[in-house]
Amino acid sequence: MISYQISIFAENKPGRLAAVTRVLAKEKINIRATTISTSDTFGVINLIVDDPARAGEALTNAGMTVSLSRVLAVVIPDQPGGLDRLTQLLLAENVNINNAYGFVLEGHRKAVFVVSVDQIEKAEALLEKNGFQTLDSEALSAIEPFHYMKY
Amino acid sequence: MYWEKEIETIDSIDLSKLQMARLGKTLKRAGKSPHYAKCFAEMDLDADGIRTPADMERLPLTTKEDLRENWPYGFLACSRDELIRMHSSSGTTGRATVIFHTAGDIAAWTNLLARCMYMVGMRRSDVFQNMMTYGLFTGGLGFHYGAEKIGALVIPAGAGNSKRQIQLIRDFETTAIHIIPSYALHLSSVFAEIGVDPRRDTRLRMAFLGAEPHSEKMRRKIEDLFGFKAFNSYGLSEMNGPGMAFECPEQNGMHIWEDNYIVEIIDPVTLKPVPDGEEGELVTTTLLREGMPILRYRTKDLTRIIPGPCPCGRTHRRIERIKGRTDDMMILKGVNIFPIQIEKKLMEIPGVGTNFVIILDREGYNDSLTVKVEVQRAFFGGDLKQLETLRRRIVEELKSDILITPRVDLVEPDSLPKSEGKAKRVIDNRKN
Known part of the structure; x- marks a missing residue:
């Protein structure tokens, strides 16, 4: 299943991330994961949130430059070799990972690894065939703190 | 004599x-x-x-x-x-x-x-x-x-x-x-x-x-x-x-x-x-x-x-x-530059937004030119690489026209003074 990542263009200066989190806090949007990549004076803030469509709208209304992109949120076992199995599989099929980051879902049991790849449909089918669970935005938003057992 | x-x-x-x-x-x-x-x-x-x-x-x-x-x-x-x-x-x-x-x-x-x-x-x-x-x-x-x-x-x-x-x-x-x-x-x-x-x-x-x-x-x-x-x-x-x-x-x-x-x-x-x-x-x-x-x-x-x-x-x-x-002619390292030259070049490049600011500085003995350029909102695809490519392209295009290598900073849309009216396009921080 395909999930959505929100990317925000931001100058590399104090207050830019705070401006983003202020909007999301006000909208009561939960952030699941975040990464920031910077290039000297500017950068891109990537967020996995529980309601990407609403978050994107709120951030755009606040004047920010926002882009929604499709990513795969893959559930992997939180144990040695868990991530390796996923990356080896993508490598074997020559799928390139442009960006990736993860978060733990259930300590020592499950984690979610978010990957932005060049051939998303192919990667999705590949993962499904090999027994990986991928989460869509709805599934991601259903992850409640302290209710990890659902997964 | x-x-x-x-x-x-x-x-x-x-x-x-x-x-x-x-x-x-x-x-x-x-x-x-x-x-x-x-x-x-x-x-x-x-x-x-x-x-x-x-x-x-x-x-x-x-x-x-x-x-x-x-x-x-x-x-x-x-x-x-x-x-x-x-x-x-x-x-x-x-x-x-x-x-x-x-x-x-x-x-x-x-x-x-x-x-x-x-x-x-x-x-x-x-x-x-x-x-x-x-x-x-x-x-x-x-x-x-x-x-x-x-x-x-x-x-x-x-x-x-x-x-x-x-x-x-x-x-x-x-x-x-x-x-x-x-x-x-x-x-x-x-x-x-x-x-x-x-x-x-x-x-x-x-x-x-x-x-x-x-x-x-x-x-x-x-x-x-x-x-x-x-x-x-x-x-x-x-x-x-x-x-x-x-x-x-x-x-x-x-x-x-x-x-x-x-x-x-x-x-x-x-x-x-x-x-x-x-x-x-x-x-x-x-x-x-x-x-x-x-x-x-x-x-x-x-x-x-x-x-x-x-x-x-x-x-x-x-x-x-x-x-x-x-x-509004600027003189930098002996080269004459008009802000309109920079403006014309910028407006030809896809992805560039509406506003820009030119900043002249003197670092030690060297004059430098920085151009802050707004990115077009629709251009942003969530990708840092794409932005970096745009930035490099702006540097190259400007360099070919004004003969000086500028520093280019990409900034968020609508973060610079509007181009309508008498926006201050050039900030000269050079002190002799």
Whole structure:
């Protein structure tokens, strides 16, 4: 299943991330994961949130430059070799990972690894065939703190 | 001490007579050019009626836009066969302004440069290293010819390559240099870096500083770093280039050669002349140009005439250091840049938003140009690589147009002052 990542263009200066989190806090949007990549004076803030469509709208209304992109949120076992199995599989099929980051879902049991790849449909089918669970935005938003057992 | 004593010390009555005689010839020549022929016809101007300096006001003003609109031959007052050289201004919007010279024009210009350099003590025994860009820019060939005319040994070093410049200075015992002031400061730091003291280890004794306005403080600093005398040089390609006005050994204002140019200072708003001593825009008329006479050219440079005689004995009036511009032209490392050039280039690049700001800084001895550019909202695809590619493309495109490598910062849409109205596009943080 395909999930959505929100990317925000931001100058590399104090207050830019705070401006983003202020909007999301006000909208009561939960952030699941975040990464920031910077290039000297500017950068891109990537967020996995529980309601990407609403978050994107709120951030755009606040004047920010926002882009929604499709990513795969893959559930992997939180144990040695868990991530390796996923990356080896993508490598074997020559799928390139442009960006990736993860978060733990259930300590020592499950984690979610978010990957932005060049051939998303192919990667999705590949993962499904090999027994990986991928989460869509709805599934991601259903992850409640302290209710990890659902997964 | 004079290159041409009679002309340099001419009294004001004789000078005025000479100017009016030369102006008469200039107007006749100018009337042969398509541009002025049209101008004179429209104004119903009788060239014979221009007899005194007070009549100057009846002549049309000429602007850079006129030159551009008449590109390339609209100002030409002779056949193209008579031309032997062209030069072009370093920074323009769109089309460059082109100036054509006959053999007579080059001879007159060369003579003026010889007069300038002789005035401050350059002789045939000197070794002159010209550190200006050779080519379309007038500062290279202009000084080169003038120094040869005096009989000095000329080293046509050209711009840049500091270590080689220093090597040449040492190997051939250079005594005089022509250099951009900001580059002089940079060169002094290279001297320090390689452990050579220009004061002790070279025979440098004078420098001609040109192509860039600079303060008295900066001149003193350069003199101090190198242990020589530095003289300010002024000129613009439309009026030949350097050799138009030059400091004498008094170092108090630049004598503008009134046997070659009629000098007026006007109020840039009312366009009326202001009296000597008052600041305004410098307007000049060529008196010896054959190929391309230019009448009452608006230089857009702000200055004033320094009233009173100069102790050096030369009667040609002196203009003060250029105080600024009446337009938004920027001068960086000797290169003229208009904000509109940057704007035009930016607007051609997909992904660039509506607003931008140009920031000029001086870091140590080096001037730098930063352009802050808004990214178009729709362009953003969530990818840092895409932004970095855009940034690099802007750097490359600007560099190809303005000849200086800018620093480019991408900023968020609507984060800069709006382009409507009188947005401040240029922030100049340089202090001399």
